[in-house]
Amino acid sequence: MSIVIYIAVMAGVTYLIRMIPFTFFRKKIKSRFFRSFLYYIPYAVLSAMTLPAIFYSTGNIGTAVVGTVVAVILAFFNTPLIAVALAAAASAFIAGIFI
Amino acid sequence: MKSNFFRGVSHGIPICLGYLSVSFGFGIKAVQSGLSVAAASIISAVNLTSAGQAAGVDIIAAGGALIEMILVQLTINIRYSLMALSLSQKLDKGFTTPHRLAASYGITDEIFAVCSAQKERLTPSYMYGMIFVAFLGWVTGTTLGAAAGQLLPASVSSAMGIVLYGMFLAIIVPPSRKQKSVLIVVLAAAAVSILFRYVFTAVSGGFAVIISAVAASALGALLFPVRDEEAVE
Incomplete structure (x- = not known):
């Protein structure tokens, strides 16, 4: 399938998700279950995307584990997003020198 | 302007x-x-x-x-x-x-x-x-x-x-530390996702993410329904 179709579908869906509520939806969602569900969705999605994929992200499980541990520790202490992201890569790189 | x-x-x-x-x-x-x-x-x-x-x-x-x-x-x-x-x-x-x-x-x-x-x-x-x-x-x-x-x-x-994964961790770890409900949802999503990766390998990656996230969020919504002020952060 052409990559153009994939990109168009991807961009179209992403835009509609943002546009429809921003432009048309003015009422509040009443269902408490649905509101709770939407509240947890971002965390659940990111978690499912990260684990176990992060361990295969550097091409070497050893360096990826080092990067993951560093990222979790820094994130635990509320380090800014960018610092966590770059420190994960830096520590995976340094680990790669030794492994 | x-x-x-x-x-x-x-x-x-x-x-x-x-x-x-x-x-x-x-x-x-x-x-x-x-x-x-x-x-x-x-x-x-x-x-x-x-x-x-x-x-x-x-x-x-x-x-x-x-x-x-x-x-x-x-x-x-x-x-x-x-x-x-x-x-x-x-x-x-x-x-x-x-x-x-x-x-x-x-x-x-x-x-x-x-x-x-x-x-x-x-x-x-x-x-x-x-x-x-x-x-x-x-x-x-x-x-x-x-x-x-x-x-x-x-x-x-x-x-x-x-x-990118480091950034994702930086988004999910701090709220998991603060709220037990978020921690449980995060762990549940990871557990289901790991299960798909190693056990139910016939399911493609994209659907595995969807199923893991929907199951974990539904679990969270059932066990820990949020109050009004939390839902619109």
């Missing part, structure tokens, strides 16, 4: 710098998955989202079905609906429908966070200013990562593959 735009630009500069480095990682990942530099840059320009793009590239690389692409983008990006809903409550009167159609393109986690922290009502120029610099950072970083990823030594570019 103009001053609002530049205020938006200045508030957006930290976002721009952050996006530069994260999208650099996305650019590398996209090229590693077999995409061209141009395709990676266009994806960043028309989507302006990290997790959705990363998952989208995986589906493209695997030659997945379009329905899979639609469902994955829906699941990963549905949070933007909540953010859009929340922001729509604090828009200035000047935010006419055409402005809403345009500015909604730029609702990201970080832009939402900065906009919702503003005390005054949001004007279109303010949001355009912020979206403009964020866009520059995101697309420039992607292009550089996609192009230079091939020039960098393999040891550097492979280490950069972890950048």
Whole structure:
């Protein structure tokens, strides 16, 4: 399938998700279950995307584990997003020198 | 009008710098998955989202079905609906429908966070200013990562593959520390996802993410329903 179709579908869906509520939806969602569900969705999605994929992200499980541990520790202490992201890569790189 | 735009630009500069480095990682990942530099840059320009793009590239690389692409983008990006809903409550009167159609393109986690922290009502120029610099950072970083990823030594570019995941961890770990409910949802989603990876391997990656996330969030909603003030953060 052409990559153009994939990109168009991807961009179209992403835009509609943002546009429809921003432009048309003015009422509040009443269902408490649905509101709770939407509240947890971002965390659940990111978690499912990260684990176990992060361990295969550097091409070497050893360096990826080092990067993951560093990222979790820094994130635990509320380090800014960018610092966590770059420190994960830096520590995976340094680990790669030794492994 | 103009001053609002530049205020938006200045508030957006930290976002721009952050996006530069994260999208650099996305650019590398996209090229590693077999995409061209141009395709990676266009994806960043028309989507302006990290997790959705990363998952989208995986589906493209695997030659997945379009329905899979639609469902994955829906699941990963549905949070933007909540953010859009929340922001729509604090828009200035000047935010006419055409402005809403345009500015909604730029609702990201970080832009939402900065906009919702503003005390005054949001004007279109303010949001355009912020979206403009964020866009520059995101697309420039992607292009550089996609192009230079091939020039960098393999040891550097492979280490950069972890950048986006590092950012995801930085988003999910702090709230997991604060709220037991979020921690349980995060662990449940990871557990189901790991199960798909090693046990139910017939399910494709995109659907595995959807099923894991929906199951964990439904569990969270059943066990720990949120109060009103939490739901619109």
